Amino acid sequence: EFSERTVRAAEFRGDKHAVQAWLGNQALVLQAWGRLEEAMAQHKKEEAICEESENRNGLGASYGNQALILQAWGRLEEALALHKKVEAIYEELGNRDGLRRSYGNQALILQAWGRLDEALALHKKEEAICEELGNRDGLNRSYGNQALILKAWGRIEEALTLHKKEEAICEELGSRSGLQASYGNQAGILQLWGRLEEALALHKREEAICEELDLREGLGYCHFSMADLARERGDIPEARKLANDALAIFSELKMPRQIEWVQSLIARIGD
DSSP states (O other), X not given: OOOHHHHHHHHHHTOHHHHHHHHHHXXXXXXXXXXXXXXXXXHHHHHHHHHHHTOHHHHHHHHHHHHHHXXXXXXXXXXXXXXXXXXXXXXXXXXXXHHHHHHHHHHHHHHHTTOHHHXXXXXXXXXXXXXXXXXXXXXXXXXXXXXXXXXXXXOHHHHHHHHHHHHHHHHHHTOHHHHHHHHHHHHHHHHHTTOHHHHHHHHHHHHHHHHHHTOHHHHHHHHHHHHHHHHHHTOHHHHHHXXXXXXXXXXXXXXXXXXXXXXXXXXXXXX
């Protein structure tokens, strides 16, 4: 951990590694808070130092985090181009953990474009590396994203089985963030099956974790899903309130695709 005073001293000494590490850490904190424009500015400074000092691992990490911001902004072509740069760097360095992250992030973009066969193939490569490295956290994320593809293909029972594996790993690791995502996705399957009260109970658990951890993006997705569930349950005032909450969060975070999803749901809810 670096204080700003420590970093100023590192700059004076010409310790580029310390400055780059501080910039990267600050950018990740800003990302977590949803302050994406500020985070991108820090990552750009980090990138410049990595290029100057020929720090290839640091450059790969910076590109990867910039790509995640571009994904959040809906600039998917630019994000994928950066993830491809990350993949090339980590293949060159033999960085297996970095490579599996790149595969997973590329797969998410392919999923968004509906290229599900290609996305699943990358998630399977990601899964194999996670098992090779004993990376349980990465494995649970891979299971969750594979489950979303299976759900899109109508293979609902298989999808729920993977979400249950994901949930078990999150509980084992104490990953509250991963657990809320799993709850939300399982609730979506229960809603498909008409088990609306069970779905609502899981969304409530998801919501509580998002509020506890101040996960703004997660809370936006949660309220969007809960709004659709309330609409299906016939609770129109609650559906409208939750949809407007989700719209406010996604507008605050500047997430255009998600804003369009919520606006479409609001139109379906009606007056």
